[in-house]
Amino acid sequence: MAASPRAAKPQFALDLDSAAFARLCAENGPALSYRALFWPHADLPKDLVRWGDHHGTELRRLTLKSRDRGTRSEKFLFALPDGYAIETVLIRRHDGYTACVSSQVGCAFACRFCASGQAGLKRNLTPGEIVEQIVRLGPKVNRIVFMGIGEPLNNYDNVLKAIRILRDRAGLALPASGMTISTIGIPKALKALREEHLKINLTISLHATTQQVRSSLIPGARKHEIAEIVSRALSWAERHSRIVTFVYLVLPGINDTRADLERLCAMFSGQPARINLMRWNPVDGVALRRTDDGTLAAFRDGLERAGIPVVVRDTQGRDITAACGQLWLRDLNGSPLATA
Numbered sequence: 001m002a003a004s005p006r007a008a009k010p011q012f013a014l015d016l017d018s019a020a021f022a023r024l025c026a027e028n029g030p031a032l033s034y035r036a037l038f039w040p041h042a043d044l045p046k047d048l049v050r051w052g053d054h055h056g057t058e059l060r061r062l063t064l065k066s067r068d069r070g071t072r073s074e075k076f077l078f079a080l081p082d083g084y085a086i087e088t089v090l091i092r093r094h095d096g097y098t099a100c101v102s103s104q105v106g107c108a109f110a111c112r113f114c115a116s117g118q119a120g121l122k123r124n125l126t127p128g129e130i131v132e133q134i135v136r137l138g139p140k141v142n143r144i145v146f147m148g149i150g151e152p153l154n155n156y157d158n159v160l161k162a163i164r165i166l167r168d169r170a171g172l173a174l175p176a177s178g179m180t181i182s183t184i185g186i187p188k189a190l191k192a193l194r195e196e197h198l199k200i201n202l203t204i205s206l207h208a209t210t211q212q213v214r215s216s217l218i219p220g221a222r223k224h225e226i227a228e229i230v231s232r233a234l235s236w237a238e239r240h241s242r243i244v245t246f247v248y249l250v251l252p253g254i255n256d257t258r259a260d261l262e263r264l265c266a267m268f269s270g271q272p273a274r275i276n277l278m279r280w281n282p283v284d285g286v287a288l289r290r291t292d293d294g295t296l297a298a299f300r301d302g303l304e305r306a307g308i309p310v311v312v313r314d315t316q317g318r319d320i321t322a323a324c325g326q327l328w329l330r331d332l333n334g335s336p337l338a339t340a
């Protein structure tokens with residue numbers, strides 16, 4: 001007896017670039033505006049909504065569950081149709097708004113300083129589920145960082161496709177130069193990224209100068225050699241004539257010794273690199289301490305003396321539930337909102 005066919009998953013319009021959308025329209029009726037796909041939900045043209053209903057093509061997938069407002073940032077919790085949830089953060093700058101978007105449900109890398117990794121990886125987001133986070137935040141967004149829940153280079157194809165949809169001139173036409181991939185640095189993916197023709201920005205979460213310390217902070221990356229991550233990232237920077245940013249979270253008693261500073265200077269002196277020194281913003285349930293001003297200043301001065309550009313930052317969004325993934329974990333404990 002033949003197996004019964006599985007129900008086909010509905011097509012999601014935001015997974016499509018303008019060429020694929022035009023092909024779908026050509027197969028399924030009238031030509032429709034690709035740009036209108038990205039309008040606020042309430043303003044979607046009626047012919048587009050009718051077409052979507054008629055052909056079983058989803059126009060939206062996310063449902064807003066909650067918003068958490070701070071003074072400079074706002075965190076949105078969105079439910080997905082399969083019951084999982086993701087979060088997106090909107091950060092106000094003096095010259096616009098940055099969207100910090102999620103790329104996966106959960107994360108496989110289990111960083112000690114991050115709530116997202118504590119429940120493990122549930123699934124990748126599709127390109128459209130990444131794009132919709134920006135659509136839902138509205139047209140004021142003019143920069144995007146892939147720094148929310150998930151490791152973007154662990155969902156490489158869908159993140160790259162989302163970037164191409166976001167910059168599609170027939171749609172949102174956002175410049176790639178306003179987009180930043182923030183990653184722990186997966187060597188194989190960095191090698192592939194080097195060959196992409198995209199003027200994005202790249203930030204590597206380094207956080208250690210020895211393999212042993214890095215493996216204790218980022219257990220999921222213990223097989224990724226620091227030396228290879230650094231050389232692949234610098235190779236990307238040279239290939240694209242860019243500067244790559246390395247983020248170093250200074251943690252007392254873990255990675256803040258003079259030897260760490262000397263190794264950082266040796267790694268980056270004379271290279272197309274900049275260092276963001278971060279100060280830990282304490283989070284419930286995470287046993288890491290905040291560094292003092294003197295240690296941060298010593299690292300900053302040492303790097304500057306070595307000719308390495310350096311900035312000092314606090315972890316973002318201190319005024320709301322701040323750690324990446326923390327809202328998601330607090331509200332949902334890493335579980336689906338409801339059974340699909």
Ligand code: SF4
Nearest residue numbers: 107110111114117150
């Ligand atoms: S910091 Fe990034 S890579 Fe690490 S667990 Fe969180 S989401 Fe994953």
